[in-house]
Amino acid sequence: MIPVNQPLLGAEEKRLLTECINSGWVSSDGPFVNEFEQKFAGYIGTKYGIAVSSGTAALETALYAAGVGKGDEVIMPSFTIISCALAAIRLGAVPVLVDAEPDTWNMDVSCIERRVTSKTKAIMPVHIYGHPVDMDPVLSIARKHGLVVIEDAAEAHGAEYRGKKCGSLGHISAWSFYANKIITTGEGGMVLTSNRKMARRAASYRNLCFLPGRRFYHKELGYNFRITNMQAAIGVAQLSRIEESIRIKRMLGEYYREKLGNIKGIKCQTERPWAKSVYWMYCIELDKKLGLNASQMMAALLKRGIDTRPFFLGLHLQPALRSLGLFRKERYPVTERIGRQGLYLPSGLALSKKQIDKVVSAIKMIIRGH
């Protein structure tokens, strides 16, 4: 079986984790939390890092920190994980969608401005599958209308837009360190910003909005979104190898493209000239003319011992969101098409070129035999 992903954990993770156990620092009070925050913020290029318990928590914390609240509108892609919409909804805000671009699958930035209203507070670009969003137009629309830019960089650790790291381009960014992300802490996340006030609000929200100097007195409703010292220890170890991990991801991505690029009916993940993608997951879209959709291809690959995952289902098609009265009668044709025709292939750091060859020949056989 070739797994879709497998985290790579090593001796350094074990050593730092053992340190937590030996010292008794297992809660969020331990020293690795601060070290992880400072090192990750330094790596991406922001002043502050606030580690939290997941990427989903990071998104909500970032929106809170940016001042998003009741009745505000947040513009985000229709093609993304539900966490983006959840973050807005939990704070009483309203997700407003834009469709995806057909080739990078990122939000189509040319659709953003017509969705701006007097209630719009923020734009949330999501760097999908490790490829940066075209940020200059996003930032200029935000400047023009006085909006906050919150990057969801959960799939883009180390990706670059015009030479600058994703997650340092907007006002604040949200990260995930779930087991399948480019660096992992098992579960975990972080908020990054260079804005001191936003950093303070994020730290407060993560820790029940305790008032500094007056414990057990609360003027606002927060959460316990704290990360443990043990998770942060794994994060510090993972971060020390991040450049190597990104190099491997890019190498795998380029090898996949080389092997799949000339198969008719398969659209490969692209990389724009201004982008450094980190190929978080290697993705393909099947042309409808093949007469195969993603779930048929996935089932056929599974029979040959190859594990894959489907693309996101559009937010506007999620029953849980529609039942709130959201997105009625809205259509996002690119999102709907890639949701049916897109899948991602085995992309773990331990994947070998030989395994990629096996995946590619299985895909060829399935197309031919169909």
Ligand SMILES: *Cc1c(COP(=O)(O)O)cnc(C)c1O
């Ligand atoms: C993984 C992911 C999240 C959520 O992160 P969790 O740590 O699983 O909560 C949010 N946004 C995107 C784009 C993701 O890929």
